[in-house]
Amino acid sequence: MRGEEPSPWQRTGLWAGMAMEALGEAGLHFDELNKLRVLDPEVAQNTTELKEECKDFVEKIGQFQKIVGGLIEIVDQLAKEAENEKMKAIGARNLLKSVAKQREAQQQQLQALIAEKKMQLERYRIEYDALSKVEAEQNEFIDQFILQK
Incomplete structure (x- = not known):
């Protein structure tokens, strides 16, 4: 052969x-x-596989973006709620400060009124003592006048 x-x-x-x-x-x-x-069939096969892997990767990135977007929405919502609670707390604190100041002012007014009433009471006592003295003098004068008749 x-x-x-x-x-x-x-x-x-x-x-x-x-x-x-x-x-x-x-x-x-x-x-x-x-x-x-x-293209060489092996290169074409590798290209096709890479294309599929890229497609899967893009889908996974899309899913990841959706998940991250959801998380961002949740975090934003929580941040808004935290901000609202913070504002409520600030408002409550300011209200308490305001009430405390009002009470302090009211207490000062009441103390001033008490001091004024004490002074008025002292004036009335002095006036009462003076009038009691005048009454006693007048009663004594009347008694002497009656005795002289």
């Missing part, structure tokens, strides 16, 4: 191999469906 000439089928296979090699050098390849492609 060594000296024999290759059969037409073998020559066709040889020619096809050389043609495939020439096409490969030119950057052209046949895929599994024997379609002529510009």
